[in-house]
Amino acid sequence: MTNINDIARLAGVSVSTVSRVLNNYKYVAKEKRESVLKVIEEMNYTPNKNAIDLIRGETRTIGVILPYNNNPAFDQILNGVLNKALENDYSITVLPSNYSKAKEVEYLQKLKSKLYDGIIITSRANDWETIIPYSDYGTIVSCEYTQHNEIGCSYMDRYSSYLEAFQLLKSKGHYAVAFTTARLESNSTKQMIDAYNEIFGELRPEYHISGCHCLEDGYKAAEQFLHLIERPTAIYANGDEVAGGIYLYAKSKQLKIPADLAIIGQENQPIGIGMGISTVDHQLTKIGEQACSLVIKKSKEKVKIPYRIVERESV
Amino acid sequence: MTNINDIARLAGVSVSTVSRVLNNYKYVAKEKRESVLKVIEEMNYTPNKNAIDLIRGETRTIGVILPYNNNPAFDQILNGVLNKALENDYSITVLPSNYSKAKEVEYLQKLKSKLYDGIIITSRANDWETIIPYSDYGTIVSCEYTQHNEIGCSYMDRYSSYLEAFQLLKSKGHYAVAFTTARLESNSTKQMIDAYNEIFGELRPEYHISGCHCLEDGYKAAEQFLHLIERPTAIYANGDEVAGGIYLYAKSKQLKIPADLAIIGQENQPIGIGMGISTVDHQLTKIGEQACSLVIKKSKEKVKIPYRIVERESV
DNA sequence: GTGAAAGCGCTAACAC
DNA sequence: GTGTTAGCGCTTTCAC
Numbered sequence: 001m002t003n004i005n006d007i008a009r010l011a012g013v014s015v016s017t018v019s020r021v022l023n024n025y026k027y028v029a030k031e032k033r034e035s036v037l038k039v040i041e042e043m044n045y046t047p048n049k050n051a052i053d054l055i056r057g058e059t060r061t062i063g064v065i066l067p068y069n070n071n072p073a074f075d076q077i078l079n080g081v082l083n084k085a086l087e088n089d090y091s092i093t094v095l096p097s098n099y100s101k102a103k104e105v106e107y108l109q110k111l112k113s114k115l116y117d118g119i120i121i122t123s124r125a126n127d128w129e130t131i132i133p134y135s136d137y138g139t140i141v142s143c144e145y146t147q148h149n150e151i152g153c154s155y156m157d158r159y160s161s162y163l164e165a166f167q168l169l170k171s172k173g174h175y176a177v178a179f180t181t182a183r184l185e186s187n188s189t190k191q192m193i194d195a196y197n198e199i200f201g202e203l204r205p206e207y208h209i210s211g212c213h214c215l216e217d218g219y220k221a222a223e224q225f226l227h228l229i230e231r232p233t234a235i236y237a238n239g240d241e242v243a244g245g246i247y248l249y250a251k252s253k254q255l256k257i258p259a260d261l262a263i264i265g266q267e268n269q270p271i272g273i274g275m276g277i278s279t280v281d282h283q284l285t286k287i288g289e290q291a292c293s294l295v296i297k298k299s300k301e302k303v304k305i306p307y308r309i310v311e312r313e314s315v
Numbered sequence: 316m317t318n319i320n321d322i323a324r325l326a327g328v329s330v331s332t333v334s335r336v337l338n339n340y341k342y343v344a345k346e347k348r349e350s351v352l353k354v355i356e357e358m359n360y361t362p363n364k365n366a367i368d369l370i371r372g373e374t375r376t377i378g379v380i381l382p383y384n385n386n387p388a389f390d391q392i393l394n395g396v397l398n399k400a401l402e403n404d405y406s407i408t409v410l411p412s413n414y415s416k417a418k419e420v421e422y423l424q425k426l427k428s429k430l431y432d433g434i435i436i437t438s439r440a441n442d443w444e445t446i447i448p449y450s451d452y453g454t455i456v457s458c459e460y461t462q463h464n465e466i467g468c469s470y471m472d473r474y475s476s477y478l479e480a481f482q483l484l485k486s487k488g489h490y491a492v493a494f495t496t497a498r499l500e501s502n503s504t505k506q507m508i509d510a511y512n513e514i515f516g517e518l519r520p521e522y523h524i525s526g527c528h529c530l531e532d533g534y535k536a537a538e539q540f541l542h543l544i545e546r547p548t549a550i551y552a553n554g555d556e557v558a559g560g561i562y563l564y565a566k567s568k569q570l571k572i573p574a575d576l577a578i579i580g581q582e583n584q585p586i587g588i589g590m591g592i593s594t595v596d597h598q599l600t601k602i603g604e605q606a607c608s609l610v611i612k613k614s615k616e617k618v619k620i621p622y623r624i625v626e627r628e629s630v
Numbered sequence: 631g632t633g634a635a636a637g638c639g640c641t642a643a644c645a646c
Numbered sequence: 647g648t649g650t651t652a653g654c655g656c657t658t659t660c661a662c
Contacts, residue, residue: 003639014649019641027647049428054365055654067620070394079385082411093376093408096397204633244589255442270530271586274559329633334657343631362656370638500659
């Protein structure tokens with residue numbers, strides 16, 4: 001493999017001159033520049049990026065920790081990140097964690113080992129206490145709010161969005177409201193329950209089903225909900241695909257939507273548009289874009305992205 | 316930043332010994348190993364990965380060129396790639412090309428600059444003649460078949476899948492069949508047209524609408540198709556979201572599916588499951604997994620992944 | 631078993 | 647303007 005020394009030798013100049021040409025330095029004699037470029041061309045030379053990264057201590061690469069890599073919500077965030085990265089000539093490496101603490105730490109170690117200039121944590125498995133020390137080695141931005149000032153945040157106000165959605169259901173006369181969540185132990189689930197208590201009072205345990213990610217999960221959840229003696233008249237689903245599953249099960253039981261059952265989903269996904277399901281759009285693409293911008297700016301700001309509720313026919 | 320020299324000095328050994336400990340070499344005296352590990356621990360030291368990559372000439376990172384980063388079909392491939400990469404301790408960098416030839420070449424240059432051990436091309440903008448020379452610098456695997464033996468392939472037989480889908484429609488009595496595609500100039504579109512001609516004879520230009528990617532595109536395409544004097548009785552959509560849009564428009568015009576209009580989609584996506592749309596599943600996740608395996612094995616094999624047709628209520 | 635020393639391919643301070 | 651040279655942080659002969 002030809003390197004910078006070869007080019008220097010063949011062009012009859014020193015390596016510094018070659019380096020200067022490579023980096024578009026101004027003060028290089030026109031003829032030397034040309035002869036260097038000629039040799040580079042002839043030898044089909046490309047500088048070794050690892051050597052450059054090693055010296056510069058910078059890779060223009062950002063790691064994005066995603067719990068799942070086939071989840072539409074996290075795909076939306078990733079999409080936003082990629083948009084911004086492309087604009088700014090950064091590369092994105094996808095780091096699937098599966099909510100494994102060990103995996104997550106492994107990725108943070110890669111930040112420390114200088115592979116990434118920064119890391120975006122879309123959702124975390126570890127405590128902040130474990131994560132924060134790594135912010136010494138690069139910018140860490142979270143897609144969830146935290147008051148720790150070592151960490152930048154591009155987040156939305158989940159709690160308010162839930163409050164507003166529940167309020168909407170209540171205003172349409174629903175008091176027996178059930179909901180689904182992804183993970184029992186997550187922050188979102190906590191906020192969901194708090195918001196529920198705020199609007200509807202004590203939550204009946206049978207009105208909450210966790211572990212819902214896809215259409216099938218929604219279908220099964222609906223089956224459970226609708227077999228309850230006091231069956232809910234409205235369901236909030238943690239994603240439009242889950243909502244789609246609920247919709248399908250309800251339809252299969254000849255229920256009219258929204259007359260017999262109101263459904264509201266989340267994240268404004270294609271299936272929701274297709275099936276006419278109302279949704280709480282947390283604007284995850286924007287969250288991703290903002291997160292990426294913060295890393296690029298090496299900023300530890302806390303930026304709140306507004307959510308919006310899109311009303312369609314299902315409520 | 317503490318480096319290997321510091322560790323060596325503090326542990327009272329040479330850098331080679333530290334390196335040996337770091338790489339789990341057998342022949343290191345137990346006590347030296349322990350004292351090195353102790354210092355590493357104390358100093359909170361992590362080796363610089365760029366330096367290692369520079370020396371080893373290998374990064375255990377694979378680049379994946381995707382034309383779009385918010386397209387469900389390419390997301391499926393990426394998902395498969397990520398699965399396999401995770402299993403084998405490789406990292407994946409996402410390279411959005413937008414079908415720009417220049418961007419694509421830029422990414423191939425990164426292969427040459429030693430940033431990636433290999434590249435997966437899910438769909439390409441450049442000619443093979445432009446791409447092939449880069450296979451000298453790392454393994455290149457394509458998700459489309461090519462006979463060039465410098466390039467590994469993890470692909471499906473698109474043409475046969477289209478033939479079979481059209482045959483299915485014909486067997487149900489459809490002769491006026493329309494279809495949508497993504498890009499006029501793509502290989503898939505060519506194969507689609509060829510398969511159409513094979514089954515139905517000459518294609519009427521008004522029975523083909525290109526530029527379809529999402530639900531809205533499908534909706535508009537359906538609007539056009541269904542206003543034709545001789546309107547089609549069946550539509551093949553290049554994706555289940557497009558199919559979903561077609562479905563919605565048809566429903567809005569009080570058409571019965573499949574009695575008044577048959578619809579078949581592609582890639583077995585959630586919206587299709589939700590709406591009960593038959594689909595041609597090209598098993599893109601498997602394509603992605605296989606592509607990743609080929610890069611890891613540095614193989615130039617051609618592996619065909621079987622497709623399958625999932626019949627639901629829309630045909 | 632262990633250390634000295636020569637690189638990997640590049641940048642940048644410094645001298646001229 | 648240009649060349650010399652000392653690194654960046656690590657691996658890996660080679661000799662002992």
